[in-house]
Amino acid sequence: MSAFSNCIVEQEHSQIFKMGGSYVVQALLTDLYQITMAYAYWKCGKMNDDSVFDLFFRKNPFQGEFTIFAGLEECIRLLQGFRFSDSDIEYLKIVMPPTTDPEFFNYLKTVSAKDITLSAVPEGEVVFPKVPLITVTGPLAVVQLLETPLLNLVNYASLVATNAARFRLAAGPDIVLLEFGLRRAQGPDGGLSASRYCYLGGFDGTSNVLAGKLFGIPVKGTHAHAFVTSFINLQEVKIRTLMSAEGSREVDFVDLCLKYQAELSSIIDFLPDQVVEGELAAFICYALAFCTGFLALIDTYDVIRSGLPNFCTVAMALHELGYQAQGIRLDSGDLSYLSQLVKSKFVKIAAHYRLPWFEKLSIVASNDINEDTIHSLNHQGHTISCFGIGTHLVTCQKQPALGCIFKLVEVKKKARIKLSEDVDKVTIPGQKSVYRLYGANGTALVDLLQSSTEPVPQVGQRVLCQHPFQETKRAYVIPTAVRSLHVTWWKDGKVVQYLPTLGELREKAKQSLSSVRPDHKRTLNPTPYKVSVSSALYTFIHDLWLENAPIGELS
Ligand SMILES: Nc1ncnc2c1ncn2[C@@H]1O[C@H](COP(=O)(O)OP(=O)(O)OP(=O)(O)O)[C@@H](O)[C@H]1O
Ligand SMILES: O=P(O)(O)OC[C@H]1O[C@H](OP(=O)(O)OP(=O)(O)O)[C@H](O)[C@@H]1O
Ligand SMILES: O=C(O)c1cccnc1
Ligand SMILES: [Mg+2]
Numbered sequence: 001m002s003a004f005s006n007c008i009v010e011q012e013h014s015q016i017f018k019m020g021g022s023y024v025v026q027a028l029l030t031d032l033y034q035i036t037m038a039y040a041y042w043k044c045g046k047m048n049d050d051s052v053f054d055l056f057f058r059k060n061p062f063q064g065e066f067t068i069f070a071g072l073e074e075c076i077r078l079l080q081g082f083r084f085s086d087s088d089i090e091y092l093k094i095v096m097p098p099t100t101d102p103e104f105f106n107y108l109k110t111v112s113a114k115d116i117t118l119s120a121v122p123e124g125e126v127v128f129p130k131v132p133l134i135t136v137t138g139p140l141a142v143v144q145l146l147e148t149p150l151l152n153l154v155n156y157a158s159l160v161a162t163n164a165a166r167f168r169l170a171a172g173p174d175i176v177l178l179e180f181g182l183r184r185a186q187g188p189d190g191g192l193s194a195s196r197y198c199y200l201g202g203f204d205g206t207s208n209v210l211a212g213k214l215f216g217i218p219v220k221g222t223h224a225h226a227f228v229t230s231f232i233n234l235q236e237v238k239i240r241t242l243m244s245a246e247g248s249r250e251v252d253f254v255d256l257c258l259k260y261q262a263e264l265s266s267i268i269d270f271l272p273d274q275v276v277e278g279e280l281a282a283f284i285c286y287a288l289a290f291c292t293g294f295l296a297l298i299d300t301y302d303v304i305r306s307g308l309p310n311f312c313t314v315a316m317a318l319h320e321l322g323y324q325a326q327g328i329r330l331d332s333g334d335l336s337y338l339s340q341l342v343k344s345k346f347v348k349i350a351a352h353y354r355l356p357w358f359e360k361l362s363i364v365a366s367n368d369i370n371e372d373t374i375h376s377l378n379h380q381g382h383t384i385s386c387f388g389i390g391t392h393l394v395t396c397q398k399q400p401a402l403g404c405i406f407k408l409v410e411v412k413k414k415a416r417i418k419l420s421e422d423v424d425k426v427t428i429p430g431q432k433s434v435y436r437l438y439g440a441n442g443t444a445l446v447d448l449l450q451s452s453t454e455p456v457p458q459v460g461q462r463v464l465c466q467h468p469f470q471e472t473k474r475a476y477v478i479p480t481a482v483r484s485l486h487v488t489w490w491k492d493g494k495v496v497q498y499l500p501t502l503g504e505l506r507e508k509a510k511q512s513l514s515s516v517r518p519d520h521k522r523t524l525n526p527t528p529y530k531v532s533v534s535s536a537l538y539t540f541i542h543d544l545w546l547e548n549a550p551i552g553e554l555s
Contacts, residue, residue, distance in 0.1 A: 071157030124508030164201025181394030245322030327362025465532035
């Protein structure tokens with residue numbers, strides 16, 4: 001992303017979601033229970049108790065074994081502006097019961113993120129269950145108030161970035177992936193977030209023009225069926241002339257197209273009287289408007305008998321005038337079969353006219369594409385060069401939510417644990433450090449959680465990594481590299497770290513994903529990545545567990 005577009009984000013971020021007159025990410029974008037708890041903390045004098053909360057998830061989405069962490073910059077921006085305005089407080093006076101002590105509202109007026117410290121895994125990093133993605137420390141009532149907006153900002157961003165990364169893995173590195181989801185997204189905010197985080201997850205562009213302006217994402221697109229069906233015949237081509245690329249001659253472009261229609265009919269085998277005239281008129285008009293970037297949607301009537309011949313006709317006429325067409329889009333039918341058929345005709349034309357670029361024309365495919373469709377198309381030997389993906393990508397139809405949670409792990413320097421019948425729901429107590437240990441070939445081996453007071457694991461030294469809850473699951477690891485995953489981003493009321501641009505985050509996600517072993521990334525039955533605790537933390541968890549679990553009585 002350019003410095004220019006980053007600057008637009010800075011200037012206009014506060015205008016993006018103006019709804020009802022105010023920026024939608026704000027202190028009141030929360031669940032009521034955060035406010036009622038804040039009141040009860042305040043009422044019993046606990047509001048300033050030092051607290052530590054971890055934000056994490058328990059299960060990777062899409063039956064996968066990895067997640068891309070996204071949304072962090074928006075969390076930091078939330079802290080920057082975190083306060084209750086006068087009108088917020090007036091509103092809360094109505095919402096809270098009449099018995100509420102009026103002094104509480106004076107307290108709310110003083111609330112800000114100035115005493116909050118936020119450390120987190122860098123945005124764009126591949127992350128795994130149980131690892132604290134964000135740790136927030138500060139006055140209990142204020143950190144509590146942050147729970148809902150932080151979860152809101154991380155959950156969808158990480159889900160859709162992960163979805164995008166999965167589409168990228170399915171498609172491979174060389175296919176162009178475009179996000180076409182705005183019309184199907186969960187509202188305007190969902191649409192903008194989808195475009196932003198799909199780009200982070202590895203998409204190449206979006207059709208969403210506002211996302212392009214605000215976030216510097218390349219905007220791309222073709223045209224719709226309506227453009228084709230709006231034309232009935234060639235008489236509708238009112239301005240028929242086109243100047244050649246080098247400016248030396250102007251020709252009747254419709255006549256030139258009809259010359260190529262006759263010529264091509266025997267080369268790629270079609271009947272000129274079967275092509276739809278209105279479609280040809282539409283393509284001619286689109287080419288006249290975009291002579292240097294002509295791309296046509298060819299499935300309105302019949303790809304084989306009409307759309308493809310009409311495209312080739314116009315593309316060859318453009319070529320005679322020194323312009324190169326860009327390609328076609330398919331939006332229905334058997335996308336593998338049709339793409340191969342289209343390619344074979346392109347190859348024929350390329351050979352006949354000795355135009356090597358003609359066989360490299362883009363073949364864009366769209367229509368309800370999901371991750372499984374791409375895998376299936378791969379097996380069928382498709383020749384698609386670009387996928388335009390909307391619904392399944394932005395709505396994350398395969399799994400519509402990521403389950404990040406925000407749990408208290410320490411208060412007044414005392415570690416807290418949340419117990420559950422379901423072992424997976426027991427929290428890992430206390431303030432922790434998180435390390436990623438790398439193996440011999442530079443791939444990530446294990447994430448290790450330790451109490452923050454423990455020494456950093458050392459390269460070349462054996463570390464015992466234990467499953468947090470199953471004593472028999474443990475392994476020694478001799479890391480070739482050790483990375484501390486958490487960075488402090490916000491402290492003393494300020495952003496204390498460079499915030500990467502969206503383009504840098506996209507690069508980060510790509511590089512982080514490449515350090516993860518392929519078996520963790522495969523679609524079918526991927527291997528779970530190991531997230532472990534140090535033996536000191538293991539003992540600590542289980543001692544605290546025993547201390548807090550009531551002893552039942554048999555009778
Ligand atoms: N070769 C293929 N292998 C697997 N799935 C495919 C293949 N070609 C297309 N698909 C998928 O099959 C589905 C076809 O959907 P559907 O039958 O609704 O579309 P259509 O009739 O071709 O087009 P329209 O959108 O005009 O109704 C789409 O989800 C598409 O992505
Ligand atoms: O299929 P998606 O992955 O959501 O991609 C976006 C879709 O939006 C457009 O058409 P639209 O769906 O509006 O109409 P159509 O299905 O009749 O072509 C486009 O042609 C795609 O099919
Ligand atoms: O540009 C396109 O082809 C496009 C954009 C949005 C939705 N469907 C297609
Ligand atoms: Mg559709």
